[in-house]
Amino acid sequence: MTRALNKLSASFVRTAPIGKYSDGGGLWLHQRNDGGAQWFLRITVHGRRREMGLGPLSSVTLKQARTEAEKWRAIARQGKDPIKEREKERRQQERNLHLLADVARDCFESRKAELRGEGKAGRWFSPLELHVLPKLGKVPVAEIDQIDIRNALAPIWHTKAATAKKAIERLSVCIQHGAALGLDVDMQAVAKARALLGAQRHRVEHTAFLPWQDVPAFYASLQPDTVTNLALKLLILTIGTRSRPLRHIHLDQIDSDVWIVPADQMKGRRDSGDDFRVPLSRQALDVIDRVKPYARDGFLFPNVRKGVISDATMSRLMERRGMDARPHGFRSSFRTWCSExxxxxxxxxxxxxxxxxxGKVERSYKRTDFLEQRRDLMQRWADFVDGTS
Structure with missing residues (x-):
């Protein structure tokens, strides 16, 4: 037999004396001695009677209490425990309240091990910090959609195309991280935002380089033997490396006439863990000997105060000379010389x-790094650069 429902009236509820009053269907009002009043639901789940609080009378009306009671009775009819189900809902809501700024920083922390220098330079996080978090950082990550992303990045999508591309890629990683945390995120939000933003109009500008025919004259002009001049000379002579490994070159990395560059300092080699061997020409060994008196703590190119010379030190030297070319461009000079x-x-x-x-399969079988063949080519390059040939 169905139990009677809706026994109470709103007027009675407002003036109910101390005691417990049934509205039917397990819904009760408890008027306490201290003047407060509380709704609760008595319900039987798996043979056990449970009491579930539905909130104070001061904030939950009779109508709202009846609606809540019916909701949880329906859950009980499915064989589920309403109290446990409500706890699950609460935890889900708490998870969905995680702000993008918190998720982004947690994502950054979890990725540090795979970033160069554990991300201390901030290059991975800075596109987010500068262009995304100021606008979306305080938004729960579960609420972020393609419109939010489009509006955040539209101002730089064409004018700062490279930065915008990095920002949207890293935002995508953060959203995936949010999904891994159990948050109800829109995994397609970034892809849809890209569609809204459209193709970037920015044209990629490659690093300006010195024609290979002009390299010997520039090399000869690097006088006297200052730390910056010697760093540029060694960069030109050991063209396989980039600025970072050269600036951090350490005496312990020199093995006879080979410079062994740690994998974590080489672009594209951090995941494989393979060190890179650089054959040193006679001229490169001579530059190393000349820079040794400047060494500090084993580093050949120390900064005036601490650490090593900055990434901009060599570029500024070329800029002060009125040159468009930059240190990274010597790789293009070398590659063109090799061909022409x-x-x-x-x-x-x-x-x-x-x-x-x-390809990947071919590289898995071909384990040589052509050290001897490269030794010959690098010596020919060094002889050309210093005018020997």
Missing amino acids: AADAPWEISEVCLAHSTG
């Missing part, structure tokens, strides 16, 4: 620049 003047094999030239050659 040295008639060097393509594969050897690419390995000199620390580029991967062949």
Whole structure:
């Protein structure tokens, strides 16, 4: 027999004396001695009677209490425990309240191990910090959609295309991180935002480089033997490395006439863990000998105060001379020389620049780094650069 429902009236509820009063269907009002009043639901689940609070009378009306009671009775009819189900809902709501700023920082912390220098330079996080978090950082990540992302990045989508691309890629990683945390995020939000933003109009500008014919004159002009001049000379002579490994070169990395660059300092080699061997020409060994008196704590190119010279030190020298070319451009100078003047094999030239050659399967079988062949080519390059040949 169905139990009677809706026994109470709103007027009675407002003036109910101390005691417990049934509205039917397990819904009760408890008027306490201290003047407060509380709604609760008595319900039987798996043979056990449970009491579930539905809130104080001061904030939950009779109508609202009846609605809540019916909701949880329906859950009980499905064989579920309403109290446990409500706790699940509460936890879900708390998870969905995680702000993007918190998720982004947690994501950054979890990725530090795979970033160069554990991300201390801030390059991975800075596009988010500068262009996304100021606008979306305080928004729960579960509420972020493609419109939010489009509006945040539209101002820089064409004017700062490279930065915008990094920002949206890293935002995508953060949203995936949110999903891994159990948050109810929109995994397609970034893809839909890209569609709204459209193709970028920005044209990629490659680093300006010095024609290979002009490199010997520039090399000869690097006088006297200052730390910056010697760093630029060694960069030109050991063209396979980039600025970071050269600036951090340490005496312990020099093994006879080979410089062994740790994998974590080489672009594209951090995941594989393979160190990169650089054959040192006679001229490169001479530069190393000349810079040794400047060494501090084993580092050949120390800064005036602490650490090593900055990434901008060599670029500023070329800029002060009124040159458009930059240090990274010497890689292009070398590669063009290999093709136009040295008639060097393509594969050897690419390995000199620390580029991967062949497909993934091919590389898994081909384990050589062509050290001897590169030694010959790098010596020919050094002889050309210093005017020996």
